[in-house]
Amino acid sequence: MNTRSRLELANDNAAAFWLAQARAHGWQQLTRPGFTAVRCARTPTDSHRVVVTVPYGEPAALEEELAVLFKEWSTTGLTVEDPYGGLDLERFGCTHGQAMAVMVREPGPLDDRAPGEAARGDRSLTVDEVLDGDGFAEVERAVVEGFPIPARRPWSRGVMLPEPLLRQPGLRAWRGRIDGVTAGACLTYDDGHATGVYWVATLPDHRSRGVARAVLEAALAAAHPDRPATLVATALGEPLYLKLGFAEQGRTTWWSR
Template sequence: MPLSPAEAARRQARNSAAFWTATGLARGHPLIHRPGFLAVAGDQRAGLRILIQEPVLGAPELAEIATLTREAPGPVNAEDPFSATDLGHLGLRNWQMPIMLRTPGATPTPAMPIIRVRDEPALHAAERVVLDGFDLTRFEPYRAGEFFPMPLLGRPGVDVFLAYLDGTPAGACVTVTADGFGSHYWVATPAAHRSRGVGRAIMLGSLAPLAHLPVTLTASRLGRPLYESLGFTATTSSTWWSSR
């Protein structure tokens, strides 16, 4: 059955927290757990990541978020799937993206090779694809294993996928399974490989192991048509906040 907007937001919040917990632990960054939010206190390049977990935060939690934001050594990014917490007073810009849901179902075979990453060379290739695809220049000069450390592959429920086009790494993404739901992160195709079916292929390949589960994701404006063609439906909007 379709989720209500409130339940879709909660599911996305919980899965995002699972993903960023795994990422923070793999990178060795401190985690700050509160009833209303999770924060991953990264370094100057990774920055501070805040995951809002409830539609209403108490005054002490809001004050702590403000302190973390002021003291962050790098960029600040916050995700509020409930679109209920105003962080504008912290000098952060904001935008909205739809939370999308796909009900369980099989997927066609991708049109190009897709692998589930198992080793360090493939993980480094996926890392470069994501850094290039999202134009994350703050991670330059490149340090292998900084963005996707090898321990990430050992975190429960986390998988990294890599697409090859003409033998070259051309697309990548991360999936996280938690509490009976899957979700996608860092779905990326570098500019040199776009408009060649790579995005569809990496989604199909990564959805196949999740065919028995409902899957959520937060879609960019450009990505939404692809996700809709794969059976995802927008349920509600998530608000994102950033210092850049």
């Protein structure tokens, strides 16, 4: 019997999403009973990623385990997702911002709009699933410039989202366009238990036109609507996710250096 909480379901999807990126990039990876780590290596100082996946009894024990790993990997930059809020990573030179909501939406219909049909009757706004390399590059650009991802700017094709990632099982890419011009995007990752939503982004010139909502609705309607959907919400995105039926399961602290 699967007794994982909805929070653990979201954690596991995030870990699987990073493992898919590791496979696409050819990065070293490590999966332990309590966490998943990926040795990102776009540059020598790229931020290694750790996702804590289950509750831990003693934070100090996990901190020591991470210290050993960081020494082995010669980690300089790092990001640690701690959805249980008990870690203190200041001794690694890390700081953290405001905790973000980990949210889950149970399976069920959104409304009576067809997948890809824009909100508020804006027929110039359409959403499609991207299946080719050129389209995936447009998704990458929208994420880098629209989310935004400062470490990946200026955008360079294939650095953040290489084309092999699009061929990873479970990974799908979605693009919103206004009059045929890319306006926003997101990725989804299905791990067989839940569909995670990642990097919902709108390009600056197209904000306040319902792009993010249209892209997210199309993705949710098409990417295994029979499974729970998970995401981590920025403060800006949280109101939209609440409107679409997502509910907070906990708050995650992201430590970074």
